[in-house]
Amino acid sequence: xxxxxxxxxxxxxxxxxxxxxxxxxxxxxxxxxxxxxxxxxxxxxxxxxxxxxxxxxxxxxxxxxxxxxxxxxxxxxxxxxxxxxxxxxxxxxxxxxxxxxxxxxxxxxxxxxxxxxxxxxxxxxxxxxxxxxxxxxxxxxxxxxxxxxxxxxxxxxxxxxxxxxxxxxxxxxxxxxxxxxxxxxxxxxxxxxxxxxxxxxxxxxxxxxxxxxxxxxxxxxxxxxxxxxxxxxxxxxxxxxxxxxx
Amino acid sequence: xxxxxxxxxxxxxxxxxxxxxxxxxxxxxxxxxxxxxxxxxxxxxxxxxxxxxxxxxxxxxxxxxxxxxxxxxxxxxxxxxxxxxxxxxxxxxxxxxxxxxxxxxxxxxxxxxxxxxxxxxxxxxxxxxxxxxxxxxxxxxxxxxxxxxxxxxxxxxxxxxxxxxxxxxxxxxxxxxxxxxxxxxxxxxxxxxxxxxxxxxxxxxxxxxxxxxxxxxxxxxxxxxxxxxxxxxxxxxxxxxxxxxx
DNA sequence: TCAAAAGTGTTATCTATACACCCATGA
DNA sequence: TCATGGGTGTATAGATAACACTTTTGA
Numbered sequence: 001x002x003x004x005x006x007x008x009x010x011x012x013x014x015x016x017x018x019x020x021x022x023x024x025x026x027x028x029x030x031x032x033x034x035x036x037x038x039x040x041x042x043x044x045x046x047x048x049x050x051x052x053x054x055x056x057x058x059x060x061x062x063x064x065x066x067x068x069x070x071x072x073x074x075x076x077x078x079x080x081x082x083x084x085x086x087x088x089x090x091x092x093x094x095x096x097x098x099x100x101x102x103x104x105x106x107x108x109x110x111x112x113x114x115x116x117x118x119x120x121x122x123x124x125x126x127x128x129x130x131x132x133x134x135x136x137x138x139x140x141x142x143x144x145x146x147x148x149x150x151x152x153x154x155x156x157x158x159x160x161x162x163x164x165x166x167x168x169x170x171x172x173x174x175x176x177x178x179x180x181x182x183x184x185x186x187x188x189x190x191x192x193x194x195x196x197x198x199x200x201x202x203x204x205x206x207x208x209x210x211x212x213x214x215x216x217x218x219x220x221x222x223x224x225x226x227x228x229x230x231x232x233x234x235x236x237x238x239x240x241x242x243x244x245x246x
Numbered sequence: 247x248x249x250x251x252x253x254x255x256x257x258x259x260x261x262x263x264x265x266x267x268x269x270x271x272x273x274x275x276x277x278x279x280x281x282x283x284x285x286x287x288x289x290x291x292x293x294x295x296x297x298x299x300x301x302x303x304x305x306x307x308x309x310x311x312x313x314x315x316x317x318x319x320x321x322x323x324x325x326x327x328x329x330x331x332x333x334x335x336x337x338x339x340x341x342x343x344x345x346x347x348x349x350x351x352x353x354x355x356x357x358x359x360x361x362x363x364x365x366x367x368x369x370x371x372x373x374x375x376x377x378x379x380x381x382x383x384x385x386x387x388x389x390x391x392x393x394x395x396x397x398x399x400x401x402x403x404x405x406x407x408x409x410x411x412x413x414x415x416x417x418x419x420x421x422x423x424x425x426x427x428x429x430x431x432x433x434x435x436x437x438x439x440x441x442x443x444x445x446x447x448x449x450x451x452x453x454x455x456x457x458x459x460x461x462x463x464x465x466x467x468x469x470x471x472x473x474x475x476x477x478x479x480x481x482x483x484x485x486x487x488x489x490x491x492x
Numbered sequence: 493t494c495a496a497a498a499g500t501g502t503t504a505t506c507t508a509t510a511c512a513c514c515c516a517t518g519a
Numbered sequence: 520t521c522a523t524g525g526g527t528g529t530a531t532a533g534a535t536a537a538c539a540c541t542t543t544t545g546a
Contacts, residue, residue: 010256010258012256013257013259050328050339052337053330054330055328077326079323080326080341082259082301082341083301084301093259093296095326147470148394163497163498178536178537180499180500183500202497203496203498203544204496204497204498204545205496205497205543205544206544208499408525408526409524409525424510425524426510426525426526426527429527430526430527431508444525446518449516449525450516450517450522450525451515451523452516453524454526494544494545495545497544498543499540499543500542501539501540502537502540503537503538504535504537505536506534506535508532508534509530509531512529513526515524516523516525516526518521
């Protein structure tokens with residue numbers, strides 16, 4: 001039966017952002033040191049309460065902006081966490097978002113003044129409440145979405161190389177791709193514009209830089225693109241141990 | 247900056263269920279006549295407020311059970327709607343769920359006592375607040391999820407035929423599939439157990455009934471299955487007008 | 493000149509699709 | 520026996536994956 005309004009207790013609504021970042025060092029998660037009681041000093045996700053005049057999206061963007069100085073970041077609503085006992089004090093329901101950013105681009109903002117740090121997504125500290133669960137779910141969600149849509153470009157710099165993208169995919173899915181096939185796969189999306197310069201830092205020959213073709217990117221975003229090879233993935237470690245001499 | 251708790255206004259939290267149903271007549275949406283002010287008598291989604299002691303999932307299940315007498319229904323969290331002005335009175339944030347049921351199975355419960363009715367998903371009445379937007383999003387979400395996972399079996403009876411499943415897919419995606427290929431596609435998932443009886447109602451030859459192999463179904467649920475042909479879909483209407491004589 | 497990464501060429505294999513055709517049966 | 524789906528067979532096109540091989544250049 002439907003409850004009338006006046007019978008209903010109100011509760012607190014919050015947002016938490018699972019912020020993924022990437023640099024040459026790998027996939028990272030942004031965590032902050034909590035500045036107030038309860039659990040002051042513990043590590044947590046970036047989050048805050050939703051104001052009366054804003055949507056949860058607005059709130060998530062506001063919170064993110066307050067921390068990173070950053071706007072226009074890629075962000076998706078992920079899921080609501082609402083177990084009655086999830087918080088330690090008052091009943092708080094939280095909407096989790098995941099965000100993707102290029103770490104280098106916002107290094108300054110993040111490091112200055114805030115008690116925030118990047119940690120490896122495979123080895124991050126114990127977080128408050130159910131934040132660890134949220135992070136694991138967000139990783140799943142990122143894998144899910146990035147397998148079908150060109151999400152991961154949001155983690156790369158404006159100009160990036162294909163081997164760089166390959167590294168990112170390989171880390172996220174813990175697989176290894178054939179460089180030749182991977183290169184063709186990405187270029188065949190027609191979402192990339194080849195630059196004239198090469199990145200000469202990571203190899204002798206150097207890999208061409210690419211930029212996103214933002215129109216093609218937007219158009220192709222929602223169509224299924226199968227960014228990850230589907231059949232059995234090659235596991236990262238067991239290097240092909242086939243007979244080389246046919 | 248993080249807001250302290252005591253600074254934050256509380257708000258109402260509700261759930262709304264976009265309930266999709268299927269019978270021989272097609273894909274339907276369940277709507278109810280609102281029984282209280284404001285907007286008494288208008289059509290709306292099934293919904294209600296979240297209690298202090300329950301999660302949003304619990305609330306959605308409770309609301310659905312209250313309406314249909316039904317438990318164990320397939321249900322997914324879809325999205326939070328939280329525009330400050332989305333409701334007409336007090337600030338209410340709603341978590342939308344979509345649910346899938348076989349209409350015939352629960353015909354009794356729904357028709358008796360409740361002001362609920364099934365309407366076509368392509369032609370449903372004006373709903374209150376932002377419920378129309380929710381429905382459209384839920385249709386999108388259903389298409390998205392059902393293209394990759396064996397979701398749609400939740401809409402079919404326990405024993406169903408492959409042509410029946412084909413009809414359902416064709417309606418959801420507004421395409422037409424080759425019956426032979428579709429049959430192979432479904433059976434090749436190994437999720438179906440062929441029954442010995444045929445359905446003799448819809449054709450002379452009769453199509454075999456199948457049941458879900460619940461173990462295989464669960465196992466295969468989260469792996470990408472590509473249930474819908476990806477390349478350009480054949481549109482429903484323009485019947486193949488190729489030269490028949492090669 | 494050598495090693496190593498980038499990325500193209502080539503081929504085998506697998507999947508998707510179209511469509512012929514056989515099957516079962518009620519009328 | 521004929522018309523109507525149901526469903527199998529099969530041939531072709533297209534995608535995927537494996538891997539040889541060429542290119543480039545710093546050391």
